[in-house]
Each structure stands twice: as structure tokens, then as C-alpha cells.
Amino acid sequence: MNHEVSLRPVTEADLFLFEREFATEEGTGPYQWFGFTPATGLRRRLPEDGLLGPDGGMLSVAADGETVGRTEWFRSSWGRPDTSSCWTVAIGLFPPVRGRGIGTEAQRLLLGYLFDHTRAERVQAWTDHANIAEQRALEKAGFVQEGVLRRAQWRSGAWHDQVLYAALRGEGPR
Template sequence: MPDEITLRPVTAADLDLFEREFSGRQGAGPYQWFGFRSPTALRRRFAETGLFGPDGGVLCVAEADRTVGRVEWFAASWGRPDTSACWSLAIGIVPASRGRGIGTRAQRLLAEYLFDHTRAERLQAWTDHGNRAEQRALEKAGFVQEGVVRSAQWRGGRWHDQILYSMLRGDLSGDGPR
């Protein structure tokens, strides 16, 4: 069981850690490596908005006083955005901190945060069909598997199937369907 896991706003020092840990294939991991990207876009967003906005945001995942990753959310919809919006979630945990339940706890905390501070009814996340660790983490965090989205993600020179998960506001409180 990991030490106390918390979420907090990103600082400039965290950007250095993100760049160092997630900018290469080894740090990103086999399911999140999409090739090299310029770090300036994230730094620009941080300077302009602190990584919070109406279309989503980024928070640090901290274990005690040490940053061990980040969680993100961004707007998605299943129809017209004004009536069918939801949040899509993503996570990145630094390699040295993986496999200890931190991702499960961080995703649960992010779900609680978004249900407390936004009007979202639905949260969703997806992971590669081969990423069993993330599938277990999402399920332990309270997400429900909805199905397979075929050939949805281009990575490593080919298309990959993704497993779609969701959590409804009622699922978090225990009032919704399971």
C-alpha cells in the first residue's frame, strides 16, 4: 500500500520532472509512447493557465512530499457537447513508482475531485487491450469496463484496440448501477 497519495496543482519544478521522466520511450512506458514531443506546449499552457481551464486540466500526483506522476482530464462528448459532455481521464506515473497502487488511488481521487467540482455525470478512461495493470487499476478505482474500441489508437507503427471504462456520478456514491 502506498504512503498517503494526494493531488495538487502543478509547479514549475514538476514540469522539469515530467519532461525528464516522460519524454522518452522508457519513462512513458510501452502503452504511452507516441514519439518525441516538444515540451514547450505544456510549459506555455502552464504559464498561461496553470494547467487549468474549461476544457480540462492537469494535477500532480504526490506521495508524501514527492511528485510521482500526473493526472489529466479533458473534455469529450458522445453527441453535441452542450448536452453530451463528459471528462476523459489520463494518468502518468514515473517508472520508479509504478506497481504499488498509486495509479489506482490517484484515479479515484481525480474522480472524486471532478464530481465535487464540476457538473460531470460521466467520467471515462481507456487503456490498451494489453495493459492489464491499468485495467486492474481502473477497476479497483471504481471504473466499469464498457467494451472494446477497435483500432482506436495509433502507436508504434500500428493501430491498437482500447478498452473503454466509465464511472458515473452515482457509481462513486454507491447510488448508481454497477
């Protein structure tokens, strides 16, 4: 089943949805549950810059006009930040819409957005080594697997290996 997927600026109503849907491990899924996180910082920042700033941002994911999750990006670097920065991206979808291709399309749209509206040469993402669905989604969205970051993420009382993906400006589907 095809869905019309789009990205748009986050609204106050979206923040309430994010709080409700991502408040537990059941909502975030086993690969994104890092404990309880207040949304007060996001609420404070929303009227100031719409969660869109020079060091990163957040957009809502909509499918068929309904908010179904969010994408985010933040600045990372592989050396001196002035000369070696890139964007790292992440996505969170509400449980009922996972596995329908919406995340793949949202990540493809975000990749295009960042290459069209920033000077980024590299956009990267990582996911848990056991999260095969997200690995496939990243590859379909135009990311290429680069390697494994061993014991890179602390989550649920243990260290977890992460698989690193990246897309470079001008390569792959958009």
C-alpha cells in the same frame, strides 16, 4: 506498502520532471509512448491558468510528498458537445512507483475531484487491451468496463484496441 497519495496543481519544477521522466518509451511505458512531445505549450500555459481550464486540466500526483507523475482530463463528447460531453482522464506515473497502488489511488482522487468540482455525469478512461495492470487500477478506482474500441489508437507503427471504462456520478466507490 501504503503511500500517502495526493493531487496538486502542477509547478514549473514538475514540468521539468515530466520532461525528464516521460522523454522516452522507457519512461512512459509501452502503452503511452507516442513519440517526442515538447513541453513548450505547457510551459506557456502554466502562468496563464495553472493548466486548469474549462476544457480540461492537469494535476501532479504526489506520493509521500514527492512528485511521481501526473493526471489529466479533457472534454469528450458522445454527441453534441453542449448536451453530451464528459471528461476523459489519463495518468502517467514515473517508472519506479508503478505497481504500488499509487495510480489506483490517484485515479480515485481525480474521479472524486471531477465529480465534486464539475457538473460531469460521466468520467471515462481507456487503456490498451494488453495493459492489464491499468485495467485493474481503473476498476479498483471505481470505473466499470464498457467495451472494446477496436483499432482505436495508433502507436508504435500499428493500430491497437482500447478497453473503455467509465464511472457515473453517484455509483461506485469514492
